[in-house]
Amino acid sequence: MHGQSGGSTGIDNDVAAEGFENIGAWVMGRNMFGPVRGAWKDDSWKGWWGDNPPFHTPVFVLTHHARAPLEMEGGNTFYFVTDGLESALKKAKEAAKGKDVRVGGGVSVLRKCLAAGEIDEMHLAVAPVLLGEGEHLFSGINLAQLGYAPFRTVRGENATHIFIKKG
Numbered sequence: 001m002h003g004q005s006g007g008s009t010g011i012d013n014d015v016a017a018e019g020f021e022n023i024g025a026w027v028m029g030r031n032m033f034g035p036v037r038g039a040w041k042d043d044s045w046k047g048w049w050g051d052n053p054p055f056h057t058p059v060f061v062l063t064h065h066a067r068a069p070l071e072m073e074g075g076n077t078f079y080f081v082t083d084g085l086e087s088a089l090k091k092a093k094e095a096a097k098g099k100d101v102r103v104g105g106g107v108s109v110l111r112k113c114l115a116a117g118e119i120d121e122m123h124l125a126v127a128p129v130l131l132g133e134g135e136h137l138f139s140g141i142n143l144a145q146l147g148y149a150p151f152r153t154v155r156g157e158n159a160t161h162i163f164i165k166k167g
Contacts, residue, residue, distance in 0.1 A: 012125075012156035019123060024096025026055050027088050028104040030063040033078070039065045046070060047078070058095040060088040062109060085112050107135035114141055114148075120166055122148070127159040 007013070030036075036045045047053055052073035059078045067080040081088040092101040103113050113119050143149075143164065152163040 008157070010157050011154060012158050012161075015123070015125075015154055015156060015161045019102070020054070022100050023055075023057055023102045024099025025057050025092040026059040026102050026104050027085075027092050027109065028059060028061055029106045029109040030061060030065075032104055032106045032109070033061045033063075040067050043067065043070070046072065052076070058092070059104075060092045060095075062088050085109065085116070089113075089118060107137050110137060111135075111141065114143070114146065117146065117166070119148075122164045124162045124164070125156075125159040126162060 033047055034045045053059075053076045056075045059076065061078055061080050062085060063080050063082060065080075066082050069080070070078040072078070079091065081091065089101065103110060103119065110119070114122075147166045148164045149167055150162055150164050152161075154161040154163075
């Protein structure tokens with residue numbers, strides 16, 4: 001995991017590090033936060049990342065089930081937003097104080113943001129990995145029609161990094 005001990009360095013790591021620059025807040029979906037479905041049984045699940053998640057900013061988690069904010073080490077506070085994507089983006093923009101808001105996924109959140117024109121720039125890491133089934137990120141979305149175009153491509157050790165932006 002980026003920012004943790006172990007792993008490797010190189011182009012892929014450098015591109016991952018770029019993705020954390022100038023970030024003032026994050027938005028992510030409930031599935032990205034964790035595998036817990038339905039109402040929260042308790043507050044024991046604190047994400048995939050351990051006591052010091054890599055975000056170091058406020059993180060707004062879209063969910064249908066209310067939960068008190070979760071403060072963790074490193075300036076990480078997770079806010080659980082139950083009143084929709086527009087509200088989460090508004091709160092994240094306010095919290096970011098002029099810095100960028102990063103939408104971390106999952107697929108459902110990204111698709112909604114793309115359709116709403118809320119993504120200015122997107123990094124796609126294309127790697128030769130078989131993931132099985134899952135949600136299709138671009139099914140039924142015409143990026144060119146929405147005004148997006150590639151502007152940078154970086155070949156890494158394990159992935160090709162394609163950056164697109166809205167023109």
